[in-house]
Amino acid sequence: MRFPFRQLLCLTTGLFSALSFADQATLSNGDRITGTLIEQTMDELVIDTSYAGKITINRSETLNLSTDHPLRLQLHDGRQLDGVLKADEAAGLNVETVDGQQLPLSGLDAIASIGAIPSDKPAEYEWRGNIAVAGEAQSGNTDTDKLNLSTRVVAEKKNDNRFTVGAMLAREHVDDRLTKEQYRLDGKYDHFFHDRWYGFIGASFEQDPFRDIDLRSVFSAGSGYQFHDSDKLRLSLEAGLSYTDTSFVVDQDDSYAGFNWGLNWEQSLPGDxxxxxxxxxxxxxxDSSDNLIINAQTGIKLPIAAGLSASAEYDLDWDRSPPDNTKSTDHTYLLGVAYDW
Known part of the structure; x- marks a missing residue:
């Protein structure tokens, strides 16, 4: 049997080519990260690797960068170039544009951002979301059943627009007596004017008869700033004007114009x-400093399997001036499971 030398040579050559031609970032400590460059912003690079998934690198720690496929480079001097970024110790950093030009760059600091060249096809939405379930069942001297369901779904076109919908249901029975019943539905639309700045409109609806709330509707509009938007860190801050209308079960109905703010923070902790x-x-x-409402959800998730994680969460609902015979603060502690996609 003859040894298939030719086939082996072709396979080896192909494998060598696949390993040799890839985007590569050289770090200041000498490390080299090889993979597919997803994007570069003013602060960081995101490279998709075959061995560790998406890796986020601080821009300040990047010494050099080269790509093996055309990307769109936005320069600080206002120029926009489509081409391959080449790093050479002798020639320095340059761009080989899609029309064959060789343009030298003074260094990585000349580049404001790098991303994919937009397709002629309309951009598609990227979907992500999660659903979380927490509950408790206890029998004996006291029979208790608790259930908390929540979900959040985001549809986004990068640097264009984003839709976010969230919903929550919480019910509790103690000795066959309903002791908690809370529903909440939120929706928000963001339109990006820049890769970081965006305007938004939103609405939320809440019902909680045990806090005397038959229906609370909040409509808002304003502006936000996206500090980071990656799988490892999502951080945004927003503020605007709002209109709140509340129908109470017992108390007198109320409505007022107001100022609203929001913080969204998701971060992978060291070690992922x-x-x-x-x-x-x-x-x-x-109209009144008494009309102050704060809602917050804080927690951690521990991955168990693909998409599935254990979760621990603390929810706070605070009303500076609650209806008569109700407390200003509701604390909720949740242990459950969550599924992310």
Whole structure:
């Protein structure tokens, strides 16, 4: 039997080519990260590797960068170039444009951002979301059943627009008596004017008869700033104006214009073993300092399997001036499971 030398040579050559031609970032400590460059911003690079998934690198720690496929480079001098970025010790950093030009660059500091060249086809939405379930069942001297369901779904076109929908249901029975019943539905639309700045409109609806709330509707509009938007870190801050209308079960109905703010923070902790999240919403009425409402959810998730994680969460609902015979603060502690996609 003859040894298939020719086939082996072709396979080896192909494998060598696949390993040799790839985007590569050289770090200041001498390390080299090889993979596919997803994007570069003013602060960081994201490279998709075959051995560790997406890796986020601080821009300040990147010494050099080369790509094996055309990308769109936005320069600080206002120029926009489509081409391959080449790094050579002798020739320095240059761009080989898609029309064959060789343009030298003074260094990585000349580049404001790098991303994919937009396709002629309309951009498609990227979907992500999660659903979380927490509950408790206890029998004996006291029979207790608790259930908390929540979900959050995001549809986004990068640097264009984003839709976010969230919903929550919480019910509790103690000795066959309903002791908690809370529903909440949120929706928000963001339109990006820049890769970081965006405007938004939103609405939320809440029902909680045990806090005397038959229906609370909040409509808001304003502006936000996206500090980071990657799988490892998502951080944004927003503020605007709002209108709140509340129908109470017993208390007198109320409505007012106000100022609202929000914080969205999701971060993978060192080692990528835990994911931290914090979502905060505040609403201050303009007519009275007593009309202040704050909702916040803070927690961590520990991955168990693909998409599945154990979760621990603390929820806060605070009303500076609650209806009569109700307390200003509701604390909720949740242990459960979550599925992310």
């Amino acid at each position: 073993k835990l994911m931290f999240f914090h979502r905060h919403r505040g609403n201050q009425g303009l």
